[in-house]
Amino acid sequence: MTQRERQILEWIRQDPMISQQELAEKAGxxxxxxxxxxxxxxxxGYIAGRGYLLRTAPYIVVVGGVNMDIGAVSHDPLVPxxxxxxKVTTSLGGVGRNIAHNLCLLGQQVSMVTVLGQDSFxxxxxxxxxxxxxxxxxxxxxxxxxxxxxxxxxxxDGDMALAVNDMxxxxxxxxxxxxxxxxxxxxxxxxxxETNLPEESLQWxxxxxxxxxxxxxxxxxxxxxxxxxxxxxxxxxxNRMEAELLSGVKIESAADVERAADKLLSTGLQQVxxxxxxxxxxxxxxxxxxxxxxxxxxxxxxATGGGDAMAAALAACITQGRTLEERARLAIGAxxxxxxxxxxxxxxxxxxxxxxxxxxxxxSYESLSGYCP
Numbered sequence: 001m002t003q004r005e006r007q008i009l010e011w012i013r014q015d016p017m018i019s020q021q022e023l024a025e026k027a028g029x030x031x032x033x034x035x036x037x038x039x040x041x042x043x044x045g046y047i048a049g050r051g052y053l054l055r056t057a058p059y060i061v062v063v064g065g066v067n068m069d070i071g072a073v074s075h076d077p078l079v080p081x082x083x084x085x086x087k088v089t090t091s092l093g094g095v096g097r098n099i100a101h102n103l104c105l106l107g108q109q110v111s112m113v114t115v116l117g118q119d120s121f122x123x124x125x126x127x128x129x130x131x132x133x134x135x136x137x138x139x140x141x142x143x144x145x146x147x148x149x150x151x152x153x154x155x156x157d158g159d160m161a162l163a164v165n166d167m168x169x170x171x172x173x174x175x176x177x178x179x180x181x182x183x184x185x186x187x188x189x190x191x192x193x194e195t196n197l198p199e200e201s202l203q204w205x206x207x208x209x210x211x212x213x214x215x216x217x218x219x220x221x222x223x224x225x226x227x228x229x230x231x232x233x234x235x236x237x238x239n240r241m242e243a244e245l246l247s248g249v250k251i252e253s254a255a256d257v258e259r260a261a262d263k264l265l266s267t268g269l270q271q272v273x274x275x276x277x278x279x280x281x282x283x284x285x286x287x288x289x290x291x292x293x294x295x296x297x298x299x300x301x302x303a304t305g306g307g308d309a310m311a312a313a314l315a316a317c318i319t320q321g322r323t324l325e326e327r328a329r330l331a332i333g334a335x336x337x338x339x340x341x342x343x344x345x346x347x348x349x350x351x352x353x354x355x356x357x358x359x360x361x362x363x364s365y366e367s368l369s370g371y372c373p
Contacts (some may be wrong), residue, residue, distance in 0.1 A: 001041075001107045001350075006133040008037050058189020058319050059109040061138075063178070063205060064096020065170055065196040066114045067148035068121040069344060073302060078155045092128050093150055093344055095194040095218050098305055102312030102334070104132040105349040108319070111135040111188075113181055115172045117147035138181050145169045148196075158300040158339065173197055175204040186210045189319045190234075192311065195222035206232040214318060216311045217242040231268025235318065237311050237331075239275045257282045258290070273314060273328060275307065275335070283328040291325040293332045296357050301342045309338035309349060333358040 001009070008023055024034040074086035092101075096114060103110045112134060116122035118141055125147065129136045148170065152163040178185070178201060185191055191209055194216040195202060206213060206229035214235040217223035223242045230236065230246065244251050249260040257274055261284040264272045271285045280294040313334035317327040333354040338346045340357075 001105075003131065005037055005041055006104065006107075007131070008034070009041060010133045059111060059187075060103055060190050060192060060315055060319060061111050061113060061185050061188040061211075062096045062100040062103070062192045063113045063173075063185070063197065064099070064192070064194040065094035065148050065167060066092070066097040066112065066116060066125050066139075067094035067150040067165070067167070068124070069093030070149070070151045071154065071302075071304065071344070072152070073154045073158065073342070074156050076156050078153070078161055087342075089342075091344055092125060094148055095196060095216060095308055096192070097125070098308035098344060099192055099194070099216070099312045099315070100134055101128075101132060101345050102309045102338075102349055103316060104134050105345070106312060106316050106334075106351060108316050109135075111138055111184075113173075113178070113185065114139045115145070115169055115177075116141050117145035117169055118143055119145075119147055121147035121149070138184055140172070140177070142169055142172050145172070152304060154302060154304065158302045158304075160304055167196055170196055171198055173201050175201055177201070178205050179208075182208060190214060190315055192216070192315050194218050195225045197225075199225040202226070203229050212318070214311070214315050216307070217246070220245050230264065233269050235271040235273065235314065236264060236269055237273045237275065237307075237314055239307065240277065243272075243274045251276075254282075254292070258284065261290075271324070273310075273331060275310060275332075281310075281328050281332045283324050285324055289324045291328040293325075293328045295332055296336045296360070298336045298340050298357065300339045302344065303339045305341075305344035305346070306335040306339045308344075309346065310335035313354065329358060330354055 011018060011023060011026055020034045021031050024031045069091050072086055072088045074084040078084055100110045100112050116125055116139060146169060149166040152160050154160050186209060188211045191211045191213045193202060193205060193213060195218045202225050212234035215226055215233050217226055217238045220241050223245050227246060238246060240251050243260045247260040247263040249256060249263055251257055251260055261272045261274060265286055273281060273283045275281055278295055283291040310331045313331045314327055317330055337349060337354055337357045
């Protein structure tokens with residue numbers, strides 16, 4: 001779905017009786033152009049027949065962080081304790097917001113439960129959310145608060161070398177804050193959580209949420225917050241180090257990956273998707289089904305957003321009822337696609353481009369190159 005189509009679809013959601021002329025005026029385009037967008041939305045299945053009858057699908061709730069990302073990528077290999085020539089950019093980020101943004105690009109109906117500061121960064125978040133069709137109506141503004149900020153530095157290979165975060169605002173996501181929104185959260189087709197939430201709040205949500213939950217551990221430092229509630233989750237998406245930490249299994253071979261997955265599944269977890277970097281993705285569920293998907297060859301521009309794109313594709317595939325292998329394959333494709341963009345969110349994230357990445361060559365383990373999240 002294009003950005004213009006997402007915008008038009010959101011206007012139709014707000015007013016199902018809106019005319020094509022009114023849509024054209026809102027978008028600043030001709031009526032005939034609006035008609036073309038409507039036709040495309042019908043072909044893609046978002047609108048059923050005349051009268052703008054919207055096809056309803058389970059919405060996804062993302063509970064997590066929204067940050068302003070300040071990123072620096074050096075032109076050459078990083079030299080410690082020195083000034084490194086490179087490129088510095090600012091963009092909206094946060095693990096939760098990145099997942100939600102990718103979900104919107106993949107055509108999903110998404111709501112975020114988060115907190116924003118009372119600052120210019122928060123206005124940027126709201127403006128972007130309106131543009132991509134991300135619902136923030138269940139989030140809150142903290143008077144006098146600072147919107148989360150994340151600073152990262154990457155080398156010329158695109159791999160992150162160092163990061164500093166200012167996320168004190170998330171202490172306001174308390175169990176009581178979540179309790180006030182629990183009815184809405186429980187009606188979701190899927191809830192995505194990430195461990196930037198306070199430990200008490202994260203565990204409270206996992207214990208009280210009746211909707212299926214997909215969790216992203218985010219980092220080895222914060223992954224332990226999930227240990228007491230692994231059995232409450234539907235799905236978990238750790239990387240190699242996070243899987244080692246949560247399972248207690250040192251991963252040095254393909255057999256070790258499966259042993260780590262089995263240990264995690266023994267907690268009551270239903271599905272696990274372990275990202276192995278350039279070695280691809282291993283998935284297993286409680287029924288014993290497995291999938292080993294190699295990482296496509298890509299030229300890496302910035303690996304920072306790869307894991308978030310992978311989580312988004314997984315979430316979308318889960319709500320679509322896809323098989324374990326389809327989920328794993330499309331997730332690794334989304335992660336690889338994201339790594340090809342200098343931006344944390346690949347502007348061309350779509351099912352079509354994910355499938356292009358996956359199908360453009362023979363994906364054999366022997367032909368791997370580059371980094372995959």
